[in-house]
Amino acid sequence: xxxxxxxxxxxxxxxxxxxxxxxxxxxxxxxxxxxxxxxxxxxxxxxxxxxxxxxxxxxxxxxxxxxxxxxxxxxxxxxxxxxxxxxxxxxxxxxxxxxxxxxxxxxxxxxxxxxxxxxxxxxxxxxxxxxxxxxxxxxxxxxxxxxxxxxxxxxxxxxxxxxxxxxxxxxxxxxxxxxxxxxxxxxxxxxxxxxxxxxxxxxxxxxxxxxxxxxxxxxxxxxxxxxxxxxxxxxxxxxxxxxxxxxxxxxxxxxxxxxx
Numbered sequence: 001x002x003x004x005x006x007x008x009x010x011x012x013x014x015x016x017x018x019x020x021x022x023x024x025x026x027x028x029x030x031x032x033x034x035x036x037x038x039x040x041x042x043x044x045x046x047x048x049x050x051x052x053x054x055x056x057x058x059x060x061x062x063x064x065x066x067x068x069x070x071x072x073x074x075x076x077x078x079x080x081x082x083x084x085x086x087x088x089x090x091x092x093x094x095x096x097x098x099x100x101x102x103x104x105x106x107x108x109x110x111x112x113x114x115x116x117x118x119x120x121x122x123x124x125x126x127x128x129x130x131x132x133x134x135x136x137x138x139x140x141x142x143x144x145x146x147x148x149x150x151x152x153x154x155x156x157x158x159x160x161x162x163x164x165x166x167x168x169x170x171x172x173x174x175x176x177x178x179x180x181x182x183x184x185x186x187x188x189x190x191x192x193x194x195x196x197x198x199x200x201x202x203x204x205x206x207x208x209x210x211x212x213x214x215x216x217x218x219x220x221x222x223x224x225x226x227x228x229x230x231x232x233x234x235x236x237x238x239x240x241x242x243x244x245x246x247x248x249x250x251x252x253x254x255x256x257x258x259x260x
Contacts, residue, residue: 001071002071002073004067004071005064005065005067005068005071005073005078006064006077006078006081008060008063008064008067009060009061009064009078009081009082009085010081010085011060012057012060012061012064012082012085012086012089013057013084013085013088013089015053015054015056015057015060015089016053016054016057016085016088016089016090016092016093017088018050018053019050019051019052019053019054019057019089019093019096019159020050020088020092020093020096022049022050022053023049023050023093023096023097023100024096024100026049026050026100048162048163048166050093050096050097050159050162051097051159051160051162051163053093054089054090054093054094054155054156054159055156055159057085057089057090057093057155058089058090058152058155058156061082061085061086061089061090061152064082065082079138080138083134083135083137083138086130086134086151086152086155087127087130087131087134087151089152089155090130090151090152090154090155090156091126091127091128091129091130091131091134091151091155092127093155093159094126094127094154094155094158094159095123095124095125095126095127096123097158097159097161097162098122098123098126098158098161098182098186099120099123099124101123101161101162101176101177101182102119102120102122102123102179102182103120104177105177105178105179105182106119106120106179108177109179119179122183122186123182123186125186125190126154126158126186126189126190128190129189129190129193129194130151130154130155130193132193132194133148133149133151133193133194134151136148136194147195147196147197147198147199148192148193148194148195148196148197148199149189149192149193149195149197149199149238149241149242149245150199151193153199153238153241154189154192154193154238156234156238157189157234157235157237157238158189159234160231160232160233160234160235161176161235163230163231163232163234164176164230164231164232164235165177165231166231167230167231168229168230168231168232169228169229169230169232172229172232176232185235192242197242197245197246198245198248199241199242199245200214200215200244200245200248202215202218214244214245214247214248217244218237218240218241218244221237221240222236222237222240225237225240
């Protein structure tokens, strides 16, 4: 049983690898209205299969720590293993989604045939900043506080983007398929990951009702966003999380045991 937390962490990593494979396997497809003239349409919706596995990775990432606490087991190996899994599932896999979305966005532009592959390279900054944020977190002293947006939150927000064309408002879907909008989103998320903003932990704030209003406001705000933004509600919730963290009262940090 003492190795169960590590197995759950490895399940997180496995799901992240599956997500990468599914996103990269999404191909352009052809549509026609007269069975004679075909038009190549960039893959946008297909990466949602990768979204499912990133969500599964987030589930395993959530429960491995809970299981480690329940079994009262921890070790530096488990902490490093957890970070390695997170950088794949919530750094590399989301970068692949952004890569596909950027490519699709540029293919919609009049100058599409002149676009270099380097135009999609900023997507990989998510993986770079996620790796730095996780390494900084592993070596930060406990009293330094929980600074920078957690990489799972960033990964989930990006993973939900392919759901917007399927279930979100059309206006939001069209906005997200503009290169400048995707670049701005990448810049914002990279900054939040390495910022000095102390992001509150939902579980800690729910335990302290007197100072936990940001957590309750986040839950209520997310519920309000779901019928409005639908597939885009994940991204809206993450941005709301960032705004509330800037004004939230700080609670004492509770160290999480690393899995063995």
